[in-house]
Amino acid sequence: MSAIILRVLIYVLIAAALYLGLRKIWRDTKNLFRSEDKARHQRDIKERQQPDVITLKRDGDGVFRPPGDDDRR
Numbered sequence: 001m002s003a004i005i006l007r008v009l010i011y012v013l014i015a016a017a018l019y020l021g022l023r024k025i026w027r028d029t030k031n032l033f034r035s036e037d038k039a040r041h042q043r044d045i046k047e048r049q050q051p052d053v054i055t056l057k058r059d060g061d062g063v064f065r066p067p068g069d070d071d072r073r
Contacts, residue, residue, distance in 0.1 A: 054066050055067070
């Protein structure tokens, strides 16, 4: 009887170690991607604020045009 309990205990310990290890890998990877996305977002905001950047808006026909460009319709 004690051999069965020992075997079950070993399986539970192995499963717990795998679960906790995979969970840590998942969290570390998610935080890494989150920090990269935040840095990319900040870089995009800085680029948009430059004076030579034109903001395009989608027109009624689905084409992106600069604002105030109404003569192309």
